[in-house]
Amino acid sequence: MATSEDEHKQKPAEGQDVQMTSDDISQEELQLEQALRHLKLLHIKSRGLRTTIPRMLDTITTGRTPEEVFSTFKTAVTDAQTEIRDFAELYNSEESRKVLEQAQKSREAEPKGIKPWRHKDDPNWFFLDE
Known part of the structure; x- marks a missing residue:
């Protein structure tokens, strides 16, 4: 049978319990902010x-x-391939999968209660740092 002294040792102090919860919340908020930044x-x-x-x-x-047209078109196609590859790598990354x-x-x-996002509600949506 546990004594009252043993029970006291097993329970975390109130301040510790609140601190752990606060740390958990701040860690979760940090993870959510990183996920939102990734999205x-x-x-x-996209x-x-x-x-x-x-x-x-x-x-x-x-x-x-015709030579200029071909040269600039070739450069544009190469740039497009790079953009598509970058997007595909980002989309198929482990971080994207987790998010x-x-x-x-x-x-x-x-x-229920998930409000759809509208770009007009966030005028800075296209800027990554804001």
């Missing part, structure tokens, strides 16, 4: 891909000679 970067890169083909086609109309899995778990746990 924001992913979103910015939105940038929308202009990939128009940017490549713009090079065709700006050249004066998207956490979002799925959160939606399953609380499916």
